Amino acid sequence: xxxxxxxxxxxxxxxxxxxxxxATGLSFVLFGVGGVFISIVLIPLFxxxxxxxxxxxxxxxxLLSLLFRAYIxxxxxxxxxxxxxxxRALLKNKGQLVIANHPTLLDVxxxxxxxxxxxxxxxxxxxxxxxxLGPVSAAGYIKxxxxxxLEQCLKSLRREDSLIIFPAGTRDHGARSxxxxxxxxxxxxxxxxxxxxxxxxxxxxxxxxxxxxxxIPKTPPHFIIxxxxxxxxxxxxxxxxxxxxxxxxxxxxxxxxxxxNIGF
Amino acid sequence: xxTRESILVYLKxxxxxxxxxxxxxxxxxxxxxxDLDIDSIDAVDLIVKLKELxxxxxxxxxxxxxxxxxxxxxxxxELAKEESEHGESNKN
Numbered sequence: 473x474x475x476x477x478x479x480x481x482x483x484x485x486x487x488x489x490x491x492x493x494x495a496t497g498l499s500f501v502l503f504g505v506g507g508v509f510i511s512i513v514l515i516p517l518f519x520x521x522x523x524x525x526x527x528x529x530x531x532x533x534x535l536l537s538l539l540f541r542a543y544i545x546x547x548x549x550x551x552x553x554x555x556x557x558x559x560r561a562l563l564k565n566k567g568q569l570v571i572a573n574h575p576t577l578l579d580v581x582x583x584x585x586x587x588x589x590x591x592x593x594x595x596x597x598x599x600x601x602x603x604x605l606g607p608v609s610a611a612g613y614i615k616x617x618x619x620x621x622l623e624q625c626l627k628s629l630r631r632e633d634s635l636i637i638f639p640a641g642t643r644d645h646g647a648r649s650x651x652x653x654x655x656x657x658x659x660x661x662x663x664x665x666x667x668x669x670x671x672x673x674x675x676x677x678x679x680x681x682x683x684x685x686x687x688i689p690k691t692p693p694h695f696i697i698x699x700x701x702x703x704x705x706x707x708x709x710x711x712x713x714x715x716x717x718x719x720x721x722x723x724x725x726x727x728x729x730x731x732x733n734i735g736f
Numbered sequence: 737x738x739t740r741e742s743i744l745v746y747l748k749x750x751x752x753x754x755x756x757x758x759x760x761x762x763x764x765x766x767x768x769x770x771d772l773d774i775d776s777i778d779a780v781d782l783i784v785k786l787k788e789l790x791x792x793x794x795x796x797x798x799x800x801x802x803x804x805x806x807x808x809x810x811x812x813x814e815l816a817k818e819e820s821e822h823g824e825s826n827k828n
Contacts, residue, residue: 658777
């Protein structure tokens with residue numbers, strides 16, 4: 473009897489694994505189709521609407537938030553992942569500077585879904601990806617190699633767009649310590665803007681920088697997204713140190729803060 | 737009159753003070769961004785610090801194509817030379 477139920481369980485696990493593999497492939501296809509749909513249907517249609525570029529960016533940002541919410545819903549429904557969001561109320565203001573660690577490919581999808589309208593600092597490689605070029609340029613996201621990077625980030629916060637930055641620059645899962653670039657700290661210091669920290673954990677690891685898309689974990693990954701109370705920027709400004717020193721201090725502080733909260 | 741050597745010595749102490757880099761890492765062929773982790777915002781502080789050495793207003797433009805520590809030394813050396821030549825001609 474035990475042997476039979478054991479075999480049956482293994483069979484179920486096998487079927488579940490196969491289904492998730494197919495659904496994973498399907499999710500990637502869906503993502504691509506979404507990108508193409510925006511590029512060849514929505515963007516041309518939006519061109520007909522007589523609105524300023526900035527207003528259109530805001531509309532696209534809201535639209536991407538809705539689409540990503542649906543996309544995550546699809547992945548949850550198809551059993552690809554589970555997730556929990558703690559402290560969501562801390563993310564409801566306009567013009568927040570949201571800084572998160574970056575373990576997986578889905579982090580940005582989660583954050584854009586969670587914030588109704590946000591600008592985002594993303595790597596310039598996305599502008600060379602034919603599926604993503606349309607959406608990222610329509611939403612007016614900021615390229616990470618832009619010459620006016622800092623100025624664009626500050627402008628975005630002044631307009632009261634929320635701004636998402638991943639200071640690790642690239643996906644960091646598997647590392648035992650974090651190394652942050654100083655850009656995020658510089659934005660916070662120049663803007664004198666508090667930081668809303670978001671801690672993302674994903675167990676078991678999936679969609680990391682190293683893994684291939686079809687190497688899915690044995691059990692569906694569980695995402696935990698913790699939004700913590702703002703980190704105040706004023707104490708760092710009060711030191712009156714030079715910008716180069718302040719940004720190093722804040723960056724070191726942030727690395728320690730995220731490491732502690734991730735549980736390294 | 738500043739020599740290239742004295743400028744490098746000054747640069748070593750200035751950069752270790754400003755950017756927490758080790759003095760022994762500040763060598764002529766060290767690249768500012770890749771090797772020493774100095775970005776464009778740091779450069780502003782560095783230029784302010786270099787002003788103290790040359791006693792002269794420094795055009796950030798002169799530092800636009802600076803990539804290595806050696807480039808900074810050369811740029812400062814040129815500036816200092818211009819200044820002293822200028823000083824000489826004033827005396828005459």
